[in-house]
Amino acid sequence: MSDGIEPVGEFRTRAREWIKANLGPMQPWDRTQHCKDDEEELVAVARDRAIQRKIFDGGFAGICMPREYGGLGLSPEHNRAFNEELAGHEYPSRFAVPTFNPCASTILEFCTAQQKGAHLPKILKGEEVWVQLLSEPGGGSDVAGITTSAVRNGDHWILNGSKVWTSRAWWADWGIILARTNWEVPKHQGMTVFLVPLRAPGVEIQRIVRLNGESEACQEFFTDVIIPDSERVGDVDAGWTIGTRWMFHERMGHNSPYVTYPSGMSLSAGHEDSPVAIARKSGKIDDTAARELIGEHRELGIVTRALQGRIAEAATKANKDMSAIDRLFRGVASVRRSTIAFELAGAGASVWDEEEEAATDAVGMNFLMRQISCIGGGTTEISRNVVAERILGMPREASGDKGVPFREVPKGPKRA
Amino acid sequence: MWYELTSDQQLLRDTTARYLADHVPLDRQRKQRDSAAGFEPGYWTGGAELGWIMPLVSEDMGGGSVSGRGIVDLSLISYEFGRHSAPGPLVDCNVVAGALHMCGDVHADALEAIMMGNAIASFCLGVAPWQHGGEATVAISRQGDDLVIDGSVRPVESAGQAGYFLVTGRSDGGVTQVLVPASAPGISVKNLKAIDVSRKFGAVSFEQVRVPESSLVGAFGQAEAQVIQQVHNACVMLCAESVGAMESAFAMTTDWAFERYTFGRALASYQALKHRFADMKSWLEASHAICDSAADALADGNSRAAETASSAKAYIGEKGVELAQDCVQIHGGIGVTYEHDLHFFLRRVTLNRLLCGTPADHRRWLASMQIDKEMAV
Numbered sequence: 001m002s003d004g005i006e007p008v009g010e011f012r013t014r015a016r017e018w019i020k021a022n023l024g025p026m027q028p029w030d031r032t033q034h035c036k037d038d039e040e041e042l043v044a045v046a047r048d049r050a051i052q053r054k055i056f057d058g059g060f061a062g063i064c065m066p067r068e069y070g071g072l073g074l075s076p077e078h079n080r081a082f083n084e085e086l087a088g089h090e091y092p093s094r095f096a097v098p099t100f101n102p103c104a105s106t107i108l109e110f111c112t113a114q115q116k117g118a119h120l121p122k123i124l125k126g127e128e129v130w131v132q133l134l135s136e137p138g139g140g141s142d143v144a145g146i147t148t149s150a151v152r153n154g155d156h157w158i159l160n161g162s163k164v165w166t167s168r169a170w171w172a173d174w175g176i177i178l179a180r181t182n183w184e185v186p187k188h189q190g191m192t193v194f195l196v197p198l199r200a201p202g203v204e205i206q207r208i209v210r211l212n213g214e215s216e217a218c219q220e221f222f223t224d225v226i227i228p229d230s231e232r233v234g235d236v237d238a239g240w241t242i243g244t245r246w247m248f249h250e251r252m253g254h255n256s257p258y259v260t261y262p263s264g265m266s267l268s269a270g271h272e273d274s275p276v277a278i279a280r281k282s283g284k285i286d287d288t289a290a291r292e293l294i295g296e297h298r299e300l301g302i303v304t305r306a307l308q309g310r311i312a313e314a315a316t317k318a319n320k321d322m323s324a325i326d327r328l329f330r331g332v333a334s335v336r337r338s339t340i341a342f343e344l345a346g347a348g349a350s351v352w353d354e355e356e357e358a359a360t361d362a363v364g365m366n367f368l369m370r371q372i373s374c375i376g377g378g379t380t381e382i383s384r385n386v387v388a389e390r391i392l393g394m395p396r397e398a399s400g401d402k403g404v405p406f407r408e409v410p411k412g413p414k415r416a
Numbered sequence: 417m418w419y420e421l422t423s424d425q426q427l428l429r430d431t432t433a434r435y436l437a438d439h440v441p442l443d444r445q446r447k448q449r450d451s452a453a454g455f456e457p458g459y460w461t462g463g464a465e466l467g468w469i470m471p472l473v474s475e476d477m478g479g480g481s482v483s484g485r486g487i488v489d490l491s492l493i494s495y496e497f498g499r500h501s502a503p504g505p506l507v508d509c510n511v512v513a514g515a516l517h518m519c520g521d522v523h524a525d526a527l528e529a530i531m532m533g534n535a536i537a538s539f540c541l542g543v544a545p546w547q548h549g550g551e552a553t554v555a556i557s558r559q560g561d562d563l564v565i566d567g568s569v570r571p572v573e574s575a576g577q578a579g580y581f582l583v584t585g586r587s588d589g590g591v592t593q594v595l596v597p598a599s600a601p602g603i604s605v606k607n608l609k610a611i612d613v614s615r616k617f618g619a620v621s622f623e624q625v626r627v628p629e630s631s632l633v634g635a636f637g638q639a640e641a642q643v644i645q646q647v648h649n650a651c652v653m654l655c656a657e658s659v660g661a662m663e664s665a666f667a668m669t670t671d672w673a674f675e676r677y678t679f680g681r682a683l684a685s686y687q688a689l690k691h692r693f694a695d696m697k698s699w700l701e702a703s704h705a706i707c708d709s710a711a712d713a714l715a716d717g718n719s720r721a722a723e724t725a726s727s728a729k730a731y732i733g734e735k736g737v738e739l740a741q742d743c744v745q746i747h748g749g750i751g752v753t754y755e756h757d758l759h760f761f762l763r764r765v766t767l768n769r770l771l772c773g774t775p776a777d778h779r780r781w782l783a784s785m786q787i788d789k790e791m792a793v
Contacts (some may be wrong), residue, residue: 258432275789276783285787288780295730295779298786302727303706310705322701388690388696392670395685 005074016349018058023051026262030093032359034214045129045171048092054124054247055092061124061255064257065108069120076257082408088261092126093261094168099123101250102296103130103176103255107195108258109249110234110242115195118416121173132250133163133196133220133245138374138411140165141382143178143247144187144240144410145401148222150179157181157194157232159225160195170205172198176246183407190406193246195231200224204351206304212365234314244265250377255312268359272341272361290344294308297340300333324386331380334373421492424482429492431466438785440758441623443759444505445614446516452607453577454503457716461748464533465663466773468493472514473650478531480777485715487649491656491707497649501760503614503793505536505574507653507771510741511646512582515561515633516595520641522630523595526580535579537595540569540620542585545644546773554585554622556592558636561629565602568621573637573771575618576607582633583622600625612763646723647772648714655707656727658669658736665761669693680772689746696742706731723785730778736765 006014035041035199055061056070063079065071072078104123107116121129139145148161159179169175175196182190198205202225207215227231234242254261272278275297283289311326340364342349349364359365374380402411421429448454471486481489481779490510497506506745509530516527520604529535554567567581572581578598582709585592590644596603610617634642639719670693673684710728713721740762744751751758770777 003588016479016730066693081417124631162451270711274786274790276787291783292776294786295782298723298782299730299779302709302723306705306724310701310708325698325701328694329702332695332698359791381691384691384694385687386695388684392690392693392697394673394690395682397687 006078007152008077011074011078011114012085012337015082016085017059018060019089022054023086023091025090026088027090027204029168031261033093033216034358036358039317042171045094048094049126051090051127051324052092052095052124056125060363061260062120063260065104065120070114070124071120079260080258080263083261084263087264089262091261093121094129096259096261097253097330098167099128099130099256099402100251100256100260101252102246103132103174105249105252105258106176106242106246107233111195111247114259115231115233119195123375129168129172131166131169131172131175131198132246133175134263135165137162137164139319141379143243144191144276146178146191148177148179149183149410150181150192150227152181152236154231155229157227159196159222159227159231162219162328164217164219166206166218166220168216169220170207173196175220176233178239178243178246180406181239182398184405185323186403187401187406187409188240190237191224191243192236193233193239193242194227195233196222196227200227204338209353210369212360212369214360214392241356242306247378248320249394251327252315254326255308272338272363272366273357275341275344278363281391282344282346282348283347284344292357293344297337298388300337304330304333320391323389324383327378327381331373331374331383335370338366338370338373345374375381419694422483425489425492428467428482429496430433430469430488432463432493432496432681433499435463435466436496436502437721440500440502440614442501442760445501445525445760446736446754449613452616453574454616456521458764460504460536461533463504464531465739469509469513469531469533470560472510473517473531478528478540479513479734485711487652487714488711490649490790491652491711493657493658494653496612498657498662498761498764499664501664505538505577505615507650507657508539508573509537511539511650512542512580514649515557515593515642515646518631520568521632523633526595531578536574536577537580537582538572538578538620538651539580540572540583540645541772542567542569542649543591544773544777545582545640545647546777547726552586554583556583556585556594557585558587559566559626563631563636564593564625565625565627568619570619571608571610571617571771572605572620574616575605576616578605581620584639584643587637591639591643593633593639593643594631595633596622596625596627596631600627601730602626610767612761612767613727613768616656644722648710648721650772651725651729651778652707652714653710653716654771655703655710655732658732658765658768659700659703659707661761661764662703662732662739663742665701665743665758665765666696669696669746672747683746692746694743696739701737702733704731723782726778726782729773730775732765733769733775733778737762737769740765776786 045193062071063074063082064076067073107119138147150157150159175198177194177196178191180190181192202223204221206219208216208217208219226338276295279285279290279294307329308326311322314322345363352362353370389396430573444485471481472478513527513530516523530537543552557564566749581596581598583594583596595768605618607661609620674681674682678768706728710724713724744759747758
């Protein structure tokens with residue numbers, strides 16, 4: 001057989017026919033991943049695993065993944081064509097992020113052939129859902145300041161510490177973790193990446209309840225968890241090199257070529273009513289000021305999309321830091337949009353009826369949760385630093401941890 | 417602007433940039449603040465020779481664009497106008513040329529004069545598509561075989577220099593457009609002071625101005641769609657100009673941040689200011705993106721064109737001014753002096769924010785589009 005790559009057009013036609021014949025219409029779960037309770041969530045997870053398996057059996061899983069690991073070895077253009085054909089259809093939304101990206105993309109980039117062979121085919125078959133174990137309770141933005149430690153003991157490592165803000169870890173299978181392995185060198189030089197099964201003895205997973213009552217995020221506690229050295233990724237103490245690429249993949253989010261999801265789908269968190277519907281309900285639809293707000297809401301949505309396109313184009317020209325502009329803009333625009341919805345709703349935003357709206361979708365609740373768009377996935381303050389320092393070339397902020405062994409870095413006034 | 421330009425587009429942009437730098441440097445504009453036209457004779461015809469007023473006119477009518485996407489090419493020219501804060505009625509002449517080009521041979525002489533730069537044409541919007549009918553300031557009616565124009569428009573760009581006015585007015589049953597020579601009896605022009613140094617404005621009034629039926633641009637009472645198209649073209653040009661002006665103001669202020677020392681440190685080293693620069697950079701990139709996107713949507717004539725053009729006008733209208741004012745703030749006192757270059761760009765974005773619909777106008781327009789869309793579902 002020839003190794004000739006199937007032309008994108010032919011691939012697209014084949015994908016379209018297969019999708020039409022095998023996948024149903026998009027479900028509410030696919031859009032927001034919010035379920036009304038854990039029971040429904042587990043049903044949704046099982047269904048996502050089944051759909052991922054169906055896509056694998058249909059020969060469309062891992063479009064940009066190498067063939068030796070169960071993928072198709074095709075180009076990002078093929079993946080884009082598939083995603084475009086997938087528009088409006090059900091899809092395994094819980095695999096998209098973080099399983100395919102940044103987890104699978106990082107595994108593909110840094111793992112050994114043996115590690116890749118052990119996990120990538122299982123991911124593509126819907127058998128392994130992955131999470132990223134990065135943030136810690138002791139610091140969110142300062143990722144390299146982690147204190148979860150892994151200590152070598154012969155042919156294995158002993159893991160102790162805690163990770164936080166891990167989406168849906170309570171039903172996931174594996175995690176990719178950044179841990180401190182050397183406290184005697186400056187902070188960026190003493191970290192190592194491992195693969196860790198979330199069902200391993202010593203792993204305890206707790207749910208974090210957010211102020212809106214929703215609890216998809218988790219905190220994991222690791223107590224003397226044993227990780228074989230064969231699950232180490234890359235060299236000992238070389239974890240930051242991997243970490244920066246990992247976080248680059250993370251910033252790519254759904255735009256990564258490894259992610260399968262329907263094009264043009266809004267990835268906004270809730271399914272809040274449209275501003276028009278909100279204004280109609282509050283009786284403000286003919287009010288001039290309300291009209292201006294509705295228009296501004298629409299404008300920000302359109303500008304956000306245009307900017308995303310421009311940044312994606314810049315990214316292909318090796319200007320990676322430009323994604324910080326996109327992150328900053330999206331955060332600020334989203335805050336403004338939830339404020340607009342809140343304004344349009346008037347006093348109606350203060351109360352709701354469970355029949356009309358789930359608590360997490362209510363306008364007032366979304367307003368309370370407004371800042372999440374400027375916090376999650378790296379705060380907008382950090383993005384502003386990145387834009388100023390790496391894009392505009394302005395001087396770096398002073399720091400207390402440069403060139404000092406990590407053990408000596410000040411970690412807070414209460415430290416003994 | 418675009419990341420990918422054809423070599424012809426690059427040539428057009430670079431030639432325009434060089435021409436503007438040579439002919440209308442800011443020092444010269446600063447001295448010419450009181451000249452009637454805002455530029456020297458020859459500047460406009462010279463620019464016309466570079467193709468400034470041709471892109472919206474098809475080749476068989478003597479026009480043409482280097483990429484075949486006229487509004488995209490025009491946005492490149494407009495961007496350079498903004499970057500250099502260049503004088504001249506680029507937007508109005510192109511909007512009118514684009515409108516006349518739709519009329520076949522009827523207005524061929526006027527069109528040719530405008531494209532060559534020998535005549536200036538101004539866009540007199542006596543009723544705007546984002547307004548309610550009651551807000552019209554010009555009425556155009558039929559009297560026998562003639563049309564009669566009554567009312568006034570203010571502000572009108574280059575009113576004092578114009579050879580022609582493309583007048584838009586309310587008629588029984590719709591909107592009408594006519595092309596009128598500035599010399600027609602009953603027209604009076606009053607020159608006004610304006611916020612831009614080099615772009616000139618006036619008020620134009622029409623008192624029982626009687627013109628023949630052949631003056632019509634489009635059909636009587638049926639000009640609504642073409643006016644919307646013209647406004648969209650104007651919006652893209654105004655936006656591209658503003659993005660150019662934002663780019664210049666931002667570059668100038670970034671340089672300042674590295675050069676200016678205070679308390680023994682460069683301004684660029686203060687996090688409070690770095691974060692403001694980051695915000696400005698995000699507005700600037702978003703402005704580039706939405707402006708390009710609007711030009712593309714118009715060139716494609718796709719269904720998103722109206723929403724994209726209004727989004728661009730609203731977003732850039734607001735952020736252009738915010739960015740320029742922040743640049744003034746970061747400069748400190750020197751930023752409000754006439755000697756400094758910054759005010760040229762502040763003026764340009766401020767003026768462009770106001771012309772062809774303010775952000776509030778376009779947001780209301782967007783809202784009505786969105787309401788119609790959701791009603792249809």
